[in-house]
Amino acid sequence: MKNFSNAVFYLFPVLAAVLFLLLFSLICSGCYTLKQGAIMLGYLGRAVPLETLSDAPDAPEENIRFVELVNDIRRFAVDELGLKDTKSYTKYVDINRDYLAAIVSASAKDSFNRHEWRFPVVGSVPYKGFFNVEDARREARKLQNKDLDVWIRPVDAFSTLGWFSDPLYSFMRDYSQDRMADILIHELVHATIFIKDNMQFNEELAEFIGSEGARLYMKKLYGDSGPQLEALAYSEADNAAYVAFIQELIAGLDAVYKTEIPREQKLEQKQKIIAAAQSRFAAEYESRFHSGNYRGFSEIEVNNAYLELYRLYYSGGGRLKELYEESGGNLHAFIAAAKTISRKGGDPVEQLRYALAKQQP
Secondary structure, rough: OOOOOOOOOOOOOOOHHHHHHHHHOOOOOOOOHHHHHHHHHHHHHOOEEHHHHHOOOOOOOHHHHHHHHHHHHHHHHHHHHHOOOOOOOOOEEEEOOOOOEEEEEEEEOOOOEEOOEOOOOOOEOOEEEOOHHHHHHHHHHHOOOOOOOEEEEEEEOOOOOOOOOOOOEHHHHHOHHHHHHHHHHHHHHHOOOOOOOHHHHHHHHHHHHHHHHHHHHHHHHOOOHHHEEEEEEHHHHHHHHHHHHHHHHHHHHHHHHHHOOOOHHHHHHHHHHHHHHHHHHHHHHHHHHHOOOOOOOOOOOOOOHHHHHHHHHHOOOOHHHHHHHHHOOOOHHHHHHOOOOOOOOOOOHHHHHHHHHOOOO
């Protein structure tokens, strides 16, 4: 089941955290930025060059393959897609768990009005990351006490937008080729193209380019057919089917939220609609999906915070795909056009449409 594990995880830039550590430790010992920055600095301090895993004479074969895969994906992302060449993902940190951080998201219970946090540099952000899951749970309880729907999810990568060398982590060594490509390309998109105060577009763009870039990378490795491409096609089809189902559920709930009925009735209808959707999902599962990866939807306590993630990552993805296909399906050219988008230029999708049109002969 999709958990947005390759979602970008923005922290206040590490440099600012260092300043806090040096200047404000006496008066700000419990603040969010100080604590998260200190943990992040600890990870960066422990990071070793990626080649450390493969250069030893007795290096395990799986380590050698991992290093070769990461370096090849980075070359592909920079040389063939035109993403920014940073020092990110050239270092490695050994970490004793299978995720990097816990991310908290929240939404109103009777609308898709997402809760946002505001940080310097990146602006408004619809989630907040914690390296310690207990800190995430405390934040969740605070939000629940404000009568908000809350969701906590794990992530396995984050971006400092190219300010620092974001490392790889030990749990990534077992990732498939397409998953690793998706993660690295997604994060390098954030380091290449970032529109302050427009996280919706930032995430939609990175999600689309990460997925399409991973598909093109797999085609580079294996050609247009074969078991690897077939497995990827099934995975993409399942994800598309799941997103479509969630978007249908969102549309049904949104129609109720926009009515003039009392809030209590909206919340009652909300629970009925979600329960009916989960029952239908379970009954129709075999006809919708190729794998069992999405079965968990029928069991989780679905709320607006969970559903809002799909509005954040996918609500505009169809427009980007249409622009991509209409402009010729050249991802390098698509990224080049996206680089021209500015914060003050208006709707970023329309800016992208205009930039792609200018590329046409």
